[in-house]
Amino acid sequence: MKILINDEAYTVTAGTLAALVAELGFSDARIATAINGEFVPGPAREHHILVEGMRVEIVAPMQGG
Amino acid sequence: MLFYGTRLSSPLMLGTAQYPSPEILAAAVREAEAGVITVSLRREAAGQRAGQAFWSLIRELGVPVLPNTAGCHTVKEAVTTAHMAREVFETDWIKLEVIGESDTLQPDVFGLVEAARILSSEGFRVFPYTTEDLVVAERLLAAGCEVLMPWGAPIGSGKGLNNVFGLRALRAHFPGTPLVVDAGIGLPSHAAQALELGYDAVLINTAVAKAGNPVAMARAFRLAVEAGNLAYGADPMEARDMAAPSTPLLGRPMLG
Numbered sequence: 001m002k003i004l005i006n007d008e009a010y011t012v013t014a015g016t017l018a019a020l021v022a023e024l025g026f027s028d029a030r031i032a033t034a035i036n037g038e039f040v041p042g043p044a045r046e047h048h049i050l051v052e053g054m055r056v057e058i059v060a061p062m063q064g065g
Numbered sequence: 066m067l068f069y070g071t072r073l074s075s076p077l078m079l080g081t082a083q084y085p086s087p088e089i090l091a092a093a094v095r096e097a098e099a100g101v102i103t104v105s106l107r108r109e110a111a112g113q114r115a116g117q118a119f120w121s122l123i124r125e126l127g128v129p130v131l132p133n134t135a136g137c138h139t140v141k142e143a144v145t146t147a148h149m150a151r152e153v154f155e156t157d158w159i160k161l162e163v164i165g166e167s168d169t170l171q172p173d174v175f176g177l178v179e180a181a182r183i184l185s186s187e188g189f190r191v192f193p194y195t196t197e198d199l200v201v202a203e204r205l206l207a208a209g210c211e212v213l214m215p216w217g218a219p220i221g222s223g224k225g226l227n228n229v230f231g232l233r234a235l236r237a238h239f240p241g242t243p244l245v246v247d248a249g250i251g252l253p254s255h256a257a258q259a260l261e262l263g264y265d266a267v268l269i270n271t272a273v274a275k276a277g278n279p280v281a282m283a284r285a286f287r288l289a290v291e292a293g294n295l296a297y298g299a300d301p302m303e304a305r306d307m308a309a310p311s312t313p314l315l316g317r318p319m320l321g
Contacts, residue, residue, distance in 0.1 A: 061106065064132070
């Protein structure tokens with residue numbers, strides 16, 4: 001299944017957002033996620049089924065002013 | 066002054082962006098004895114995990130963090146970013162930026178008020194990056210903000226306090242509201258001036274990070290806010306147009 005992660009095309013096997021986060025090695029990482037521009041809190045990731053063409057955003061702490 | 070019930074250890078808020086290295090950033094934060102550091106959120110690449118390393122650095126510093134919504138141009142972007150920041154940084158504090166104009170990076174004050182209302186109703190403690198406009202300030206307070214962060218000058222410009230009259234008026238109109246000059250401060254003297262006007266804090270980033278010696282500049286800012294704070298508390302004299310001799314005239318010998 002093809003989806004966009006942070007605006008880059010990926011082919012993934014994960015069925016849910018939680019599984020995708022694990023597949024990318026972020027299970028223990030400090031990140032936040034969104035699908036199609038909507039925030040998905042950590043505990044809700046397992047309830048979000050990935051579908052073709054979805055836009056997933058994964059963000060993490062970064063320097064800021 | 067309390068910021069949403071929290072007393073800061075210093076009126077110096079320091080941004081964490083644009084330093085030459087993480088080591089220099091950490092040294093500057095320590096030298097500044099910053100009361101708050103600002104942080105942001107950006108996309109995390111699976112192989113690099115840059116954000117995770119930064120998170121470790123922030124935790125080691127042990128300074129309260131104020132996440133921002135920098136770069137957001139719409140209410141929806143800013144609100145969603147705030148939600149993500151709350152989860153990542155485990156704080157309901159948010160420095161709310163809704164940018165309205167790309168040359169000056171000045172806030173879209175209409176979107177700002179709307180986003181502030183949404184976030185305040187959701188339990189966020191909003192630090193709105195705004196202008197010195199009194200009416201906008203009123204609307205922000207009505208929207209639930211208990212802190213205001215007017216700009217001194219455009220972000221990263223280093224021009225100091227462009228509208229001292231406006232900033233003074235804001236201070237006078239909202240004596241009980243914590244006020245922070247955010248953006249535009251380029252020199253320690255600008256920061257001291259803000260504190261001398263009775264502002265409760267200043268937020269500095271580029272002026273420290275882009276100095277030739279960021280750690281020395283961090284110290285200079287620490288001393289400047291201390292001086293400005295002391296000066297305000299010492300009740301400065303009124304400025305006047307005409308000279309007034311400081312040396313007594315009485316007892317002056319007749320030598321002419």
